[in-house]
Amino acid sequence: MTAVLPRLLILAAAVMLAGCATRPPASDPAAVRAFQQINDPWEPTNRVMFKIDQGLDAALIRPVAWTYTKVVPQPARNGVTNAIANLRSPITFVNDVLQGEATRALETFWRLIINSTIGLGGLFDVGARVGVPGHTEDFGQTLAVLGAGEGPFLYLPILGPSGVRDGIGLGVDNFGLDPVSWYSYNSHNIQWIQWAYLGAELVDAKSTTMATTDELKKSSIDYYAALRSAYRQYRAKEIRNGAPPPAGSMPSFDDEDGDPFAPEKPQAPR
Amino acid sequence: MNRRRFCLISATALTCPALAFAQEWKSDPSAFVSHFAQVGIVEVLEAKISQKEKAERFRTLFKGLFDIPAIARFVVGRFWRTTPPAEQEKFLKVFEDVIVYTWNRRFSEYNGQTLKVESTAPDGTDGSVVNSRIVGKGSNDSFAVQWRLRNRDDGLRVVDVIIEGVSMAITYRQEYATIISQQGGMPGLISALESRARDLAKEVG
Numbered sequence A: 001m002t003a004v005l006p007r008l009l010i011l012a013a014a015v016m017l018a019g020c021a022t023r024p025p026a027s028d029p030a031a032v033r034a035f036q037q038i039n040d041p042w043e044p045t046n047r048v049m050f051k052i053d054q055g056l057d058a059a060l061i062r063p064v065a066w067t068y069t070k071v072v073p074q075p076a077r078n079g080v081t082n083a084i085a086n087l088r089s090p091i092t093f094v095n096d097v098l099q100g101e102a103t104r105a106l107e108t109f110w111r112l113i114i115n116s117t118i119g120l121g122g123l124f125d126v127g128a129r130v131g132v133p134g135h136t137e138d139f140g141q142t143l144a145v146l147g148a149g150e151g152p153f154l155y156l157p158i159l160g161p162s163g164v165r166d167g168i169g170l171g172v173d174n175f176g177l178d179p180v181s182w183y184s185y186n187s188h189n190i191q192w193i194q195w196a197y198l199g200a201e202l203v204d205a206k207s208t209t210m211a212t213t214d215e216l217k218k219s220s221i222d223y224y225a226a227l228r229s230a231y232r233q234y235r236a237k238e239i240r241n242g243a244p245p246p247a248g249s250m251p252s253f254d255d256e257d258g259d260p261f262a263p264e265k266p267q268a269p270r
Numbered sequence B: 001m002n003r004r005r006f007c008l009i010s011a012t013a014l015t016c017p018a019l020a021f022a023q024e025w026k027s028d029p030s031a032f033v034s035h036f037a038q039v040g041i042v043e044v045l046e047a048k049i050s051q052k053e054k055a056e057r058f059r060t061l062f063k064g065l066f067d068i069p070a071i072a073r074f075v076v077g078r079f080w081r082t083t084p085p086a087e088q089e090k091f092l093k094v095f096e097d098v099i100v101y102t103w104n105r106r107f108s109e110y111n112g113q114t115l116k117v118e119s120t121a122p123d124g125t126d127g128s129v130v131n132s133r134i135v136g137k138g139s140n141d142s143f144a145v146q147w148r149l150r151n152r153d154d155g156l157r158v159v160d161v162i163i164e165g166v167s168m169a170i171t172y173r174q175e176y177a178t179i180i181s182q183q184g185g186m187p188g189l190i191s192a193l194e195s196r197a198r199d200l201a202k203e204v205g
Helices: A004-018 A029-038 A043-071 A074-098 A102-117 A139-145 A164-177 A179-185 A192-219 A223-239 B003-026 B029-045 B051-065 B068-079 B085-107 B168-182 B185-204
Strands: A153-156 A160-163 B114-123 B127-135 B142-152 B155-163
Touching (some): A043 A153, A043 A223, A074 A179, A139 A164, A153 A164, A153 A223, A192 B085, A223 B168, B003 B029, B029 B051, B029 B114, B029 B127, B029 B155, B051 B185, B068 B155, B068 B185, B085 B185
Antiparallel strands (some): B114 B127, B127 B142, B142 B155
């Protein structure tokens, strides 16, 4: 039994090595810069994970989510979304505190108290109705606020697009801070609850994001590449807590001079 | 001042504000975005016409108010300069088609949403970014849309639309860079886009 773990690690290392993207030659600096900007050295492995994820999605998660949206009326689905958000709010609270966001931490705290009681265990978002809308934070964002870079891109089956930093964050949030995990760490408690909760989380997330991701899929040729770009931009916005990017940091590209949207200059004859 | 000149001045003073007001949207960033939304809602989204007519009306609006060549050059990035002019033309055409048909698919989902301009800030050397929200009927279905505008000789043009932090231009650029380097360069990208445009056109009918 003890020999299994080292063997698994060797296998994992072999898969990673086999699945490395080819770095462009140093003689093409623009291509090297683009390679670094894409920051996806495990792209071949990630694309395999993406294929597995899309397969699981088509065969299982999407049909379940689709049936759920057709069978369960919108108000009831909103209740489920609210209840899951309420159960996740301790994770948000801890990360608000770790990021030094006192006001946001207090908002999360009072929302948890009010929604769990008057909101009948989180089914109704009373906080939002009295002018305190919810927000989410996660440990990946906390690491970013503390200065950690996003790290190479990772595509996780079922969980979708991520990165090394956000993957670590996901582990800390779900195993360290999630109240449902804490509940199940006590072996006297009912164990299937955490699996039911995980299933509910997946179906809820799918049913609320399906329209947006379908749109991206339809408008893209390489859905994986489009998703990778959109995920990172969306995360950057979440890390800024929704604020517009600071002045001057709107996309400028290091392979362009000046405004990348400038009208075309007449080219010198070559 | 003679009488005739006085008349001319007062006539100009009376008519000019009205003229300036009618044309103001062409140079005022927030009025420009509101104009686009208003025309889009009245003449495309709420118009009682077929999907195909909606697509064509939207194309006219889109071509008039967006700087499509600048966006196309941006999304192709460093590969643009090495692309022969004939291929650049082909790309421009198919890129426009894909965007028109992609937006067109969403028109049937329109359910009375409105656009509210919230603020405007300078962007780049001579541009602006307009921050707005699309507001729906429910309390949860509102989302942030930023419009990046540039001043051109004959008025403002949109160069990018950023929805909830996700820029269309950057997403296309990063996706297309991957396709160009992995799937047969610009010819590969163009033929993939052409077949996608054909599929989307069939949905429009």
